Amino acid sequence: MSRRGTLTRERVIAAAAAVADRSGLAGVSMRSVGGELGVEGMSLYHHVSSKDALLDALAEWAIAKIDLPPPDAPWREAMETRARSARAVFVAHPWSIAMIESRPAPSAALLTHHDRVLGWLFAAGFTAPLATLAFSTVDAFVYGFALSETNLPFLPSPGAEAEFAATVSPDPGAYPNLSRSLTELLSSGDYTYPSEFDNGLTLILDAIQAQLDATRDA
Amino acid sequence: MSRRGTLTRERVIAAAAAVADRSGLAGVSMRSVGGELGVEGMSLYHHVSSKDALLDALAEWAIAKIDLPPPDAPWREAMETRARSARAVFVAHPWSIAMIESRPAPSAALLTHHDRVLGWLFAAGFTAPLATLAFSTVDAFVYGFALSETNLPFLPSPGAEAEFAATVSPDPGAYPNLSRSLTELLSSGDYTYPSEFDNGLTLILDAIQAQLDATRDA
DNA sequence: ACCTGAACACCGTTCAAGT
DNA sequence: ACCTGAACACCGTTCAAGT
DSSP: OOOOSOOOHHHHHHHHHHHHHHHOGGGOOHHHHHHHTTSOGGGGGGTSSSHHHHHHHHHHHHHHTSOOOOTTSOHHHHHHHHHHHHHHHHHHSTHHHHHHHHSSSOOHHHHHHHHHHHHHHHHTTOOHHHHHHHHHHHHHHHHHHHHHHHHOOOSOOTTHHHHHHHHHTTOTTTSHHHHHHHHHHHHTSSOOTTHHHHHHHHHHHHHHHHHHHHHHHO | OOOOSOOOHHHHHHHHHHHHHHHOGGGOOHHHHHHHTTSOGGGGGGTSSSHHHHHHHHHHHHHHTSOOOOTTSOHHHHHHHHHHHHHHHHHHSTHHHHHHHHSSSOOHHHHHHHHHHHHHHHHTTOOHHHHHHHHHHHHHHHHHHHHHHHHOOOSOOTTHHHHHHHHHTTOTTTSHHHHHHHHHHHHTSOOOTTHHHHHHHHHHHHHHHHHHHHHHHO
């Protein structure tokens, strides 16, 4: 849309993100990103070496948006902040979820992230096996939850409730437990699916905390 | 590859899965799937209405491969069996991970899955909120773990250790905690990243079990 | 009824040509 | 140095034509 100024690698990546936000990852083509910048698709090759390189850069762009507390932050707060921030980025840019994890080579940005996370845990006295368990479990949860959340409006959430009820209700006999669950959750009044993220995260972090305490006692 | 017999919807879907296994989702085109069957790409339109419909069918094909214990199975065993089976399917067909959750409309197969899972939990005395927490947390973990596992050989695993060490080792000062973690885990001798799946699943299911027991006592 | 060939509007990418 | 137009080998999809 902004067709002024000279092309830079940064402007190309930002334009690609804008196209992805608007049209999904499938809408990102060299020509469409060029169009976003008022330029032919072929011009982009002066700033990125290939479409694949552009996608790698796009993955890094998303990772960089995740809030990463400082190395000396307390482990639990830091893990929560990072998890919530990652989820917010994934919801704002759904195309980034599968992408961050599916680029063939782990980027320097991702390695830095991982190193920082392990730093919080080691500083708190985690052993390497427990740190790995904590890290991989929380990360898997965050990625998987975001994946479900952005693509599967399965449980009540603003706007999705009606759709979901419409899918399940026509034949309650076909999905009796889904119907029951829906009815019970909605009757309680204050239920929203998004709050399940904090519930799950707390469940996992509490369990890890308990294991950490057990390690210390031993 | 098998170019005999008449085309059916099932053969088209199976051919698409074979192409995806071999060349990834990006390698699936109407022409390539046709080629797999010894037929022109245009012929497929007699059996699937569009490429998008073919991808929907492919998602269902993968879901159907996940082992789903009977409605009267004990909840924890059933959840474990389904989780491990889902992970196995995702590892065998990496293209299916993002796909199952990213098709716009939840398929009947997926709704049936969800209903069965809720059935195990309700039979065991879960409240609707606790069932939802259990379900969404376990599912998020399974999806997210599979996503990391197939695309991010970050931690020691057969064959990936060398690569990973090569990425981290050149400059141990850049990733001190990653280096430390790697060293400690490898020195213990029997560590493998894939076993982290069972560890994480157990952590989550133990925590849920504890909440269920607390519910019963109250 | 099922398969095909040509055609259309797209892709990523290369390269010689313009400025 | 940076951008472009034409070209190549691909896409998904339509449709008239073949069997």
